[in-house]
Amino acid sequence: MLQTLTARRLLTPIGTIEFPVITIDPYGLIADISSDPSIQSEDILTPTFLDIHIHGCASHDIMEATPAAFTAVNTFLATRGVGRYLPTTVTAPIDPTLRSLEDIATAIEAPATPGQAIPIGIHLEGPFISHAKRGVHPVPNILAPDIALFDRFHQAARGHIRIVTIAPETPNALDLIRHCTALGIKVSLGHSNATTPETLAAIEAGAASATHTFNAMRALDHRAPGILGTVLDDDRLFADLICDGIHVAPELVRLWLRMKGEERAILITDGMSATGMPDGIYTLGNLSVEVANNHCLLIEDGVHTQTLAGSVLTMDQAVANLQRFTGASLATAIRLATHNPATLLGLPTHITPGQPASFNRFSPNGTLQSTILQGHQIPTPTQLK
Structure with missing residues (x-):
């Protein structure tokens, strides 16, 4: 089953993708990265x-x-x-x-x-x-x-x-x-x-x-x-x-x-x-x-x-x-x-389809909110309390 991640922006080594939509395949890999300006989230995704x-x-x-x-x-x-x-x-x-x-x-x-x-x-x-x-x-x-x-x-x-x-x-x-x-x-x-x-x-x-x-x-x-x-x-x-x-x-x-x-x-x-x-x-x-x-x-x-x-x-x-x-x-x-x-x-740094879907999600003020590793959501300490 496919899942998607959305945010206000995605920070990459070569620039920012506004309103990203990241599709993740059943194996935890990035299937596609697109953009949808209708996204309402204010969060920031990073590697x-x-x-x-x-x-x-x-x-x-x-x-x-x-x-x-x-x-x-x-x-x-x-x-x-x-x-x-x-x-x-x-x-x-x-x-x-x-x-x-x-x-x-x-x-x-x-x-x-x-x-x-x-x-x-x-x-x-x-x-x-x-x-x-x-x-x-x-x-x-x-x-x-x-x-x-x-x-x-x-x-x-x-x-x-x-x-x-x-x-x-x-x-x-x-x-x-x-x-x-x-x-x-x-x-x-x-x-x-x-x-x-x-x-x-x-x-x-x-x-x-x-x-x-x-x-x-x-x-x-x-x-x-x-x-x-x-x-x-x-x-x-x-x-x-x-x-x-x-x-x-x-x-x-x-x-x-x-x-x-x-x-x-x-x-x-x-x-x-x-x-x-x-x-x-x-x-x-x-x-x-x-x-x-x-x-x-x-x-x-x-x-x-x-x-x-x-x-x-x-x-x-x-x-x-x-x-x-x-x-x-x-x-x-x-x-x-x-x-x-x-x-x-000497490791790859670009975010491209086929790579593991591993991202950090930050709030607009720069606070780490959660982590996604190979498509799996990980709660941060604030969420574990």
Whole structure:
């Protein structure tokens, strides 16, 4: 049986369709897109979000990688407008990382469940990062870039690694960047104390993006811009950012958006297992994190630190925050959470017949009202109350 979606407008990467009528076939695919000016709705339809950096939510960490964990994560993300995402690892001992990658690959290869977000690849964050800018990543497990070790990770993941974060100043980093790029894997520069020349060398080697811009990066100096200044200035790089107002001040969110523009800026959450949960103690990989008032702080050797350990941000909140912090339009915010990450990964971005019917519905004031995934309507948290 065919169903239809209607709205006042549909935001697409190439423009706006007024008074859209989207016909969905029995398989959850778009059958047709037309326009009917008699439509009375004031709602706005957009593509669903793509989060390329998320460690968990709903009390589950990605590295658990069990079917139950993925069911909980996929179900929660769907209620926040996420249609696709990259499960993201955190630095851990080699053998547990290999096991997690194998199990994450199994989840990626599993048939999609109606009404749930879909994991489409892996973001390997660590162990090839800088000790100086490690953030919460544990010191004993941080390793110098190593092609043979990376290949073990990639084999365990059965080819599903899509992004790897690398600190470009570390030994052999440029060789690994070239290797990953040749495999079609996107290299994102992050957790790095790199200088400008080191960063430029990584871009020349094939690096395509930057991981959580400003955070775990060498501080900006007016005579030595370093990795941060280079990331902001170089148009060859995408740059993603945690837009929660905690990791990056609104003034610098505005600077980031002005520098990277609507084509190269990407919104991420860096969400951890506490996302969607009450305050308390949670895990990030095998680390303990105390969550209170939207701050996620590492507990290290029993000591409560002031080191941020991921976030409890959701992508619908990131989209709302970007508009609030910068004055950007809903269309711009949506682009940063849909089109740009898809472009980085080399995924199709146009909305055409034959694609899954996955859309977010917003009210005229920009509030997420509901999500449609492969033709299945998903209630948002406001509707679940």
